[in-house]
Amino acid sequence: MKRHxxxxxxxxxxxxxxxxxxxxxxxxxxRDLMGDDNPAVFVIDEGEELWFAPxxxxxxxxxACDLGLGPGVTAGAYVRFPRYFADADVxxxxxxxLVYCMTTIQGRDLDVVNAKPYSLxxxxxxxxxxxxxxxxxxxxxxxxxxxxxxAAERAMYTLGEEIFFYRAxxxxxxxxxxxxxxxxxxxLQALPDLTSHSGAAEAWGSWPxxxxxxxxxxxxxxxxxxxxxxxxxxxxxxxxxxSIALQTYMAVNAAGGxxxxxxxxx
Amino acid sequence: xxxxxxxxxxxRGWLRWAMILGAAAALPGRVWAAVARPEAAFGATALDxxxxxxxxxxxxxxxxxxxxxxxxxxxxxxxxxxxxxxxxLPNVRKVSVLVEMxxxxxxxxxDIPPGTEVYIxxxxxxxxxxxxxxxxxxxxxxxxxxxxxxVTLGGCGG
Amino acid sequence: xxxxxxxxxxKKGDITEVKALMRHPMETGMRxxxxxxxxxxxxxxxxxxxxxxxxxxxGHWGAAVSAxxxxxxxxAGGEAGDPVRVVWTDNQGGTGEGETTIR
Numbered sequence: 001m002k003r004h005x006x007x008x009x010x011x012x013x014x015x016x017x018x019x020x021x022x023x024x025x026x027x028x029x030x031r032d033l034m035g036d037d038n039p040a041v042f043v044i045d046e047g048e049e050l051w052f053a054p055x056x057x058x059x060x061x062x063x064a065c066d067l068g069l070g071p072g073v074t075a076g077a078y079v080r081f082p083r084y085f086a087d088a089d090v091x092x093x094x095x096x097x098l099v100y101c102m103t104t105i106q107g108r109d110l111d112v113v114n115a116k117p118y119s120l121x122x123x124x125x126x127x128x129x130x131x132x133x134x135x136x137x138x139x140x141x142x143x144x145x146x147x148x149x150x151a152a153e154r155a156m157y158t159l160g161e162e163i164f165f166y167r168a169x170x171x172x173x174x175x176x177x178x179x180x181x182x183x184x185x186x187x188l189q190a191l192p193d194l195t196s197h198s199g200a201a202e203a204w205g206s207w208p209x210x211x212x213x214x215x216x217x218x219x220x221x222x223x224x225x226x227x228x229x230x231x232x233x234x235x236x237x238x239x240x241x242x243s244i245a246l247q248t249y250m251a252v253n254a255a256g257g258x259x260x261x262x263x264x265x266x
Numbered sequence: 267x268x269x270x271x272x273x274x275x276x277x278r279g280w281l282r283w284a285m286i287l288g289a290a291a292a293l294p295g296r297v298w299a300a301v302a303r304p305e306a307a308f309g310a311t312a313l314d315x316x317x318x319x320x321x322x323x324x325x326x327x328x329x330x331x332x333x334x335x336x337x338x339x340x341x342x343x344x345x346x347x348x349x350x351x352x353x354x355l356p357n358v359r360k361v362s363v364l365v366e367m368x369x370x371x372x373x374x375x376x377d378i379p380p381g382t383e384v385y386i387x388x389x390x391x392x393x394x395x396x397x398x399x400x401x402x403x404x405x406x407x408x409x410x411x412x413x414x415x416x417v418t419l420g421g422c423g424g
Numbered sequence: 425x426x427x428x429x430x431x432x433x434x435k436k437g438d439i440t441e442v443k444a445l446m447r448h449p450m451e452t453g454m455r456x457x458x459x460x461x462x463x464x465x466x467x468x469x470x471x472x473x474x475x476x477x478x479x480x481x482x483g484h485w486g487a488a489v490s491a492x493x494x495x496x497x498x499x500a501g502g503e504a505g506d507p508v509r510v511v512w513t514d515n516q517g518g519t520g521e522g523e524t525t526i527r
Contacts, residue, residue: 030335033345034389039492041430042447121456122463124449188339188418212343215449215491266339303469303484343490365488369454373488382480383439387496391452391488 026188040133040210040262043125043217047134050127056106065101067094067135068147078139079259082156082248083147091156093247095221096239098131117238118222125216128238132219133208136261144205144259146251153248156241160249163242164194173231175246189266194250201257204250209263217262220247307362307372316364316371317401320408324401327409329354332400334413341392341417348400350384358384360403367396392417429522433508440502440526442473442480444495444510448520452487468520471512473497480508502526 051062051074067077068085082093088100095117102108117128147153167174178184179194193199207220218226221238224246228236236243307319317324333347350358361384362375373390384402392398395416402409428447433440446468453465467487473480473495480499495510502508509523 026337027335027339030337030339030345033333033335033347034343035345037443037445037494039445039447041445042428042492045428120458122449122451122458212340215342308484308486345494347496368488369452370486370488373486375484377482377484379479379481381478381500383498383500385496385498386481386483387443387494388483389490389494391490 034264036264038210038262038264039215040137040208040217040264043130043133043210044137044262045134046125047130047132047137050130051134056102056108058105058107060106062098062101062105062131064105065098067097074135074138076139076142078135079142079144080147082153082244082251084150084152091150091152091244091248093221093239093244094132094135095128095219096244098128099239114238118219118225119214119216121214123216129208129217129219129222132221133217133262136208136259139259140261142259144201144251144254144257146248146255148252156245156248157252159241160245160247163245164249169231169233171232173233175227175231177231194253197253197256200250200253204254205257205260206263206265208261209265212264212266220250304362304372304375307375308370310372311370313364313366313371313399317399317408320362320372320375320401321403321406322408324399324408324410326411327355327402328411330400330402330409330411332398332411332413334398334415336414337416337418338392339418341394343389344392344398344415344417345389346387346398346400348384348386348402350402352384355402355404355409357404358402361386362399362401362403363388363390364399364401365390365392365396366398368393427518427520429510429512429520431508431510431522431524433502433506433524433526435502435504435526438500439498440475440500440506440508441498442496442508442510444473444522446471446493446495446510446512446520446522448491448493448512448514450487450489450491450493464516466514466516468493468512468514471495471510474507474509474511475499475502476507 054061063072065071067074068080068083069077078094082091084091092100099113102113103110116126119126119129148157164175178191182193182199184191192203194203207223208217211218221243224243225236304320307316310316310319329351331349334344338344346363348361348363358378360375360377363373364371365373374388376386378384392415397412397414399410399412430445432443448468449466451463451466455463457463465487468485471483471485481497483495504526506526507523508526511521513519
């Protein structure tokens with residue numbers, strides 16, 4: 001049993017470290033033909049409508065929601081996340097901040113709001129995905145500049161770094177197993193080095209992204225949850241400390257980079 | 267309307283188009299459904315069967331420029347472009363796109379009235395690495411170009 | 425939220441280039457959802473592009489056209505400000521429509 005595990009781990013590590021440069025431009029022609037017509041434009045519109053749609057027992061819109069730059073200020077808000085909020089006295093990522101606003105401003109039930117943040121196969125996008133996509137688009141071209149002034153924000157970065165290198169699960173994987181070297185790939189997908197500024201900036205700045213294979217826009221929260229699934233770790237909960245810590249680690253490493261989201265990915 | 271590229275179009279052909287277009291224009295918001303959908307070809311489960319339902323065996327024609335990626339990052343979305351040089355191959359009124367190994371090879375068929383360039387861009391699903399066909403119909407004859415597109419398995423991330 | 429269309433129509437010399445992106449799942453009917461139940465086929469069957477009142481192209485589609493379909497066509501003529509419209513119907517009786525003006 002132990003030997004089997006070891007062999008599997010070796011295989012999995014090999015999968016993640018085929019030493020070929022990125023994807024060698026093999027998809028350049030494909031991406032050229034795809035052009036810049038990104039179906040995420042629909043999700044941006046849907047997110048904007050949802051922001052201004054009265055919902056919940058309070059029949060309130062999210063316009064009173066403070067994303068850190070003041071109630072209702074959406075432009076440039078995304079690039080400052082994750083950040084500390086005094087009203088909740090915690091560091092929040094955008095998704096948990098939206099949940100906070102939905103429950104406090106709109107009076108919606110926390111369990112209901114948390115029940116299904118991300119789409120399943122065959123879905124056509126959730127409210128959370130739409131809101132995050134619109135808010136990312138509201139920061140398009142902005143410089144990634146997560147807050148690191150509050151002690152809790154700096155502690156979140158330290159925790160994120162620790163989790164990033166923490167090996168666990170049946171495959172004894174850490175995030176770093178796949179994401180601390182450059183020029184590595186899985187099959188033909190290039191793996192960014194998230195410990196480097198350029199790798200983190202490219203990755204952090206291009207999510208949320210329209211995932212072609214799923215016909216959906218996916219958020220960074222989903223992306224991290226799926227990394228956990230691929231590592232055979234327990235399911236990563238939206239808005240959990242672990243998720244926010246890893247996002248803080250990535251965002252801070254990405255600081256100074258440019259938001260290009262919503263991206264268009266395989 | 268009859269001033270647009272009327273060259274080479276028979277009077278009868280024009281009347282047919284004018285009727286179809288007139289019917290469509292009279293129904294704003296409704297799809298122009300007067301041109302029949304090639305149901306038999308869509309229902310075909312093999313390439314030969316689909317081609318037979320579209321007409322005769324197509325001949326390869328250099329006037330058709332068919333662009334597909336050599337290798338697609340994702341088979342769910344394979345960008346394709348069909349462009350016909352109207353001097354090399356005039357009177358093309360229909361363009362169809364077929365994917366050899368799909369459960370139903372015919373992916374899409376386009377009716378093109380006079381005045382419209384024979385130029386179509388879309389994105390299709392390709393179940394597995396195989397040959398894609400662009401078939402153009404001109405004066406009742408079928409012509410084609412084909413291209414192989416490799417489909418890769420996704421890794422994670424990206 | 426289905427039914428939306430994003431259209432760009434641009435005049436390039438004598439040609440007007442139309443690019444349309446449609447919001448549609450384009451389900452083949454062969455996929456299963458998380459619970460293992462088949463997701464019913466749901467795809468655009470007919471799509472038309474109009475320049476003013478004149479049809480420029482009609483497409484007949486199967487389920488093999490990709491989700492959130494993209495369509496690019498070119499037609500002769502067209503002037504800046506002319507309306508260009510794209511309409512579709514699907515196999516479940518749904519419709520979508522979008523309009524823009526030539527730039």
